[in-house]
Amino acid sequence: MSFSSKSTAPESLYARLFARFYDRFMNRIETKVLYLRRKELIAPLHGKILEIGSGTGINFPLYGSKADVTAIEPSAAMMEKAKQRMANLLQPSSVHSKIRMEIGGLGNPETEALVPPNSMDAIVFTLVLCTVPDLEYAIRFARSRLKKGGKIFLLEHVQAQSAAGRILQNILNPFWKRFAQGCNINRNPAAILKAEGFRSIQEDRFRHTLPFYQAIYEFGE
Numbered sequence: 179m180s181f182s183s184k185s186t187a188p189e190s191l192y193a194r195l196f197a198r199f200y201d202r203f204m205n206r207i208e209t210k211v212l213y214l215r216r217k218e219l220i221a222p223l224h225g226k227i228l229e230i231g232s233g234t235g236i237n238f239p240l241y242g243s244k245a246d247v248t249a250i251e252p253s254a255a256m257m258e259k260a261k262q263r264m265a266n267l268l269q270p271s272s273v274h275s276k277i278r279m280e281i282g283g284l285g286n287p288e289t290e291a292l293v294p295p296n297s298m299d300a301i302v303f304t305l306v307l308c309t310v311p312d313l314e315y316a317i318r319f320a321r322s323r324l325k326k327g328g329k330i331f332l333l334e335h336v337q338a339q340s341a342a343g344r345i346l347q348n349i350l351n352p353f354w355k356r357f358a359q360g361c362n363i364n365r366n367p368a369a370i371l372k373a374e375g376f377r378s379i380q381e382d383r384f385r386h387t388l389p390f391y392q393a394i395y396e397f398g399e
Contacts, residue, residue, distance in 0.1 A: 220302065231306030235260025237302065247275060285312070298323045299324075317374050331394055338389050377397075378395050
């Protein structure tokens with residue numbers, strides 16, 4: 179496991195507090211619902227993998243011995259929690275996967291240059307497409323970095339399927355976005371993926387307070 183730090187703008191006190199308490203806030207749903215779904219997606223992965231928005235590193239212990247992971251995360255406070263997670267949860271001998279952590283986000287040329295075009299076997303998005311500033315750009319970037327036959331793996335909370343649910347999400351979204359560091363509760367990544375030429379090879383919708391979407395996509399020929 180390696181870690182690289184680049185110069186980033188100082189984070190606000192709220193951003194640092196958000197990172198500090200994020201895992202505690204998410205613990206119940208992670209334990210009851212999301213952990214097994216993350217494991218189902220991530221444990222089988224092998225080859226070169228890009229994880230976009232790795233947050234506090236909750237996925238890191240799930241990668242197997244054949245995973246060579248580059249994990250990018252724009253928040254230095256979140257990345258610090260990820261380093262602590264690996265130090266606290268795993269003995270060095272049990273860290274089988276190679277994980278390279280880089281501070282930086284999409285739209286940062288220096289960060290994007292770390293991942294050559296057409297170089298990744300898999301790209302992982304988990305609870306991050308709600309937060310990226312430009313959802314379409316994130317999907318197009320992922321497409322540009324995938325090898326032929328590469329796949330996108332995602333686990334996200336998404337737009338409601340009912341009209342009433344979407345109306346409620348749209349009303350609440352400005353308040354939630356401000357509270358949750360840019361997180362949107364009304365996005366529809368499946369629509370963008372399909373519009374960009376991806377096709378789903380596995381997908382599942384479920385609900386736990388919010389509607390969630392778990393899927394695997396590959397780029398159509």
